[in-house]
Amino acid sequence: xxxxxxxxxxxxxxxxEIAGDKAFMPLGNFLRNSEGLTGTKIVCAEGDCGACTVxxxxxxxxxxxxxxxxxxxxxxxxxxxxxxxVITVEGIGKMEGMKVDLSEVQKKMIDNNGAQCGYCTPGFIxxxxxxxxxxxxxxxxMTEKKAKNYLTGNLCRCTGYQPIIDAMMSVDLGxxxxxxxxYHNAEWIGKMKSIKKTSVEMKxxxxxxxxxxxxxxxxxxxSQELDVRLVAGSTDLGVVVNKGKLETPKxxxxxxxxELGSISHDAGHIIVGATVTLTQFEEYVENHYPxxxxxxxxxxxxxxxxxxxxxxxxxNASPIADTIPFLMVSDAIVVIQNESGTREVVLKDFYLGYKxxxxxxxxxxxxxxxxxxxxxxxxxxxxxxxxxxxxxxxxTFAARVILDDSNKMTSVKIALGGxxxxxxxxxxxxxxxxxxxxxxxxxxxAAATLDQYIKPLSDLRASSxxxxxxxxxxxxxxxxxxxxxxxxxx
Numbered sequence: 001x002x003x004x005x006x007x008x009x010x011x012x013x014x015x016x017e018i019a020g021d022k023a024f025m026p027l028g029n030f031l032r033n034s035e036g037l038t039g040t041k042i043v044c045a046e047g048d049c050g051a052c053t054v055x056x057x058x059x060x061x062x063x064x065x066x067x068x069x070x071x072x073x074x075x076x077x078x079x080x081x082x083x084x085x086v087i088t089v090e091g092i093g094k095m096e097g098m099k100v101d102l103s104e105v106q107k108k109m110i111d112n113n114g115a116q117c118g119y120c121t122p123g124f125i126x127x128x129x130x131x132x133x134x135x136x137x138x139x140x141x142m143t144e145k146k147a148k149n150y151l152t153g154n155l156c157r158c159t160g161y162q163p164i165i166d167a168m169m170s171v172d173l174g175x176x177x178x179x180x181x182x183y184h185n186a187e188w189i190g191k192m193k194s195i196k197k198t199s200v201e202m203k204x205x206x207x208x209x210x211x212x213x214x215x216x217x218x219x220x221x222x223s224q225e226l227d228v229r230l231v232a233g234s235t236d237l238g239v240v241v242n243k244g245k246l247e248t249p250k251x252x253x254x255x256x257x258x259e260l261g262s263i264s265h266d267a268g269h270i271i272v273g274a275t276v277t278l279t280q281f282e283e284y285v286e287n288h289y290p291x292x293x294x295x296x297x298x299x300x301x302x303x304x305x306x307x308x309x310x311x312x313x314x315x316n317a318s319p320i321a322d323t324i325p326f327l328m329v330s331d332a333i334v335v336i337q338n339e340s341g342t343r344e345v346v347l348k349d350f351y352l353g354y355k356x357x358x359x360x361x362x363x364x365x366x367x368x369x370x371x372x373x374x375x376x377x378x379x380x381x382x383x384x385x386x387x388x389x390x391x392x393x394x395x396t397f398a399a400r401v402i403l404d405d406s407n408k409m410t411s412v413k414i415a416l417g418g419x420x421x422x423x424x425x426x427x428x429x430x431x432x433x434x435x436x437x438x439x440x441x442x443x444x445x446a447a448a449t450l451d452q453y454i455k456p457l458s459d460l461r462a463s464s465x466x467x468x469x470x471x472x473x474x475x476x477x478x479x480x481x482x483x484x485x486x487x488x489x490x
Contacts, residue, residue: 004201005200006023007211009081022078026042027054027077028073029042031054031086040073046075046242046243047072049120051155052123053127055086055126066184067137070129072235080233080253084192085188087126091183092126092179103129112163114164124156128168128171136176136178137180151165153301153303196213196258197256207250210250211253218254227361230315232253232312233308259273260366263280268372271370272368274365274366277305278313291326291380295381301389314350314365317422322383324396328348328413329414331346332369332371335366337363344369378401378486380482399412400412410434414426429446439479447471450472451468456471
C-alpha cells in the first residue's frame with residue numbers, strides 16, 4: 001500500500017501540496033491567508049451564512065467528468081480535500097489578461113441588481129453555480145422552488161433575497177458553461193484516483209493525521225491509536241473546533257476507503273456506508289422512504305448535506321438529530337467493526353446516555369442497515385424549529401405503524417427527540433397501542449400519558465412545557481394525517 005506524508009488538492013487550475021499542521025487549517029482560511037483567494041469570505045465560521053461557499057468535486061459522475069457540489073469552506077479542514085478539486089469564486093469567471101470574462105451566473109447577478117455591499121455575493125455566486133451545474137447535468141429547468149432550495153444556506157444582510165432569486169431564475173442554462181467541462185483534465189482525474197488509493201500519515205509533535213486507503217488499515221490504526229478522533233463531514237465538529245471548544249490533535253478520516261462510500265439495497269435492507277453524504281442518502285431513498293427524503297429536504301442547506309454524512313449524524317448522538325428518530329423507529333442496525341471482527345447493534349440500544357455510545361475505543365461504525373418499508377406500513381416524521389429550513393430542532397417525532405386489512409395496528413414504533421438526553425423510543429406507549437384500531441382517540445389517549453415517560457428540559461430553543469405540548473400535538477397530527485391517507489377512522 002502506498003503511503004504519503006502530504007495531502008494534494010487542486011484549487012481552480014493549480015495543484016497544491018500541503019504538509020504538516022497546515023493540513024488541519026479550515027479550507028476557507030487557507031484560501032484567504034495562504035493562497036490570496038480573498039473572494040471567499042469567513043463570517044459566521046459555523047457553516048450557517050454561506051459566505052464561505054466554494055464548489056468541491058471529490059469524484060466523477062457517470063460521464064467521467066468532475067461532479068461539483070457546493071460546500072462550506074469555513075468548517076472544512078484541509079485534510080478532507082485530499083484528492084479533490086476546489087473551485088472558488090475566482091474560478092467561476094475566466095481571466096482574460098487583466099479582465100474577467102464573467103460567467104452567466106455573475107452576469108445575471110449584475111443585471112438583476114443582486115448585490116449591494118457584495119460581502120455575501122461570492123458565496124451566492126458559488127451556490128448558484130452549483131445549482132446550474134446540477135440542473136444542467138440532470139437536464140431539468142431552474143424553477144423558483146429549486147432556486148430557493150439551492151440558496152437555503154446563503155444569508156444576505158442588505159440586498160434582500162428577491163433580486164438574487166430573480167438572478168437565479170433568469171440564468172440561461174443553455175448559455176451557462178459547464179464547469180465540469182471547463183475544468184475537465186484527464187491527467188488530474190487520473191491523479192485524483194491515485195491519491196485516493198494512497199494512505200496518508202502525518203505526525204508532528206502536536207498533531208497526527210491518518211487517511212487510510214483500506215478498512216483493514218483503518219481498523220489497525222484505531223487499535224493502536226485509541227484516542228484518535230474519527231472525522232466524517234466535519235459539519236458539526238468543524239464548528240466546535242472553530243469556536244475553540246475542542247481540539248483534534250489526532251484525526252482520522254475514512255473517505256479514501258472506497259467501500260464505505262457506497263449505498264445499496266437488498267431484499268431486506270438499505271445499506272449505507274460511513275462516508276455516504278446526506279445528499280446521496282436523500283436522493284437514494286426518495287423512492288424507498290419518501291417521508292425521510294421529504295424531511296431531509298428541509299434538514300439543512302445543500303452545503304451541509306453535500307458534506308455531512310448519515311453515520312456522522314448517528315454517531316454524533318445529538319438528542320435533536322433529525323435522522324435518528326426515523327432510524328430508531330425503523331430498527332436500523334449499526335454495524336461496528338474492530339480488528340477482531342464485526343458486531344451489530346440495534347440503534348435504540350446504541351445510545352447509553354447523553355453522547356454515550358455502545359462502542360469500544362478500538363471500534364469503528366462502518367455501515368448502517370435500514371429495514372425496507374413493507375406495503376402495510378405508514379410513516380410520518382416531524383420536526384419543530386424556529387425556522388423551517390436549516391435550523392436545529394426543538395422537538396422531533398417519528399412513527400411507523402403496520403396496519404392489517406381492517407386498519408388494526410399490528411406493530412407500533414414511536415420516537416421523540418429533544419425531550420431527553422437521547423432520542424427515546426416510547427416502548428410502553430407502543431405496547432399500549434398495538435392491537436387497537438387506528439383511531440384519533442387511541443392516539444389522543446396515548447398522548448395524555450406522555451407525562452409519565454418524558455421530562456423535557458427548558459433551554460434557549462424551547463421551554464419544557466412547550467416541548468411537552470408539541471410532543472402531544474404530534475400524536476394527534478400523525479393520527480389525523482394517517483386517517484386521511486387510509487380513509488375512514490374516527
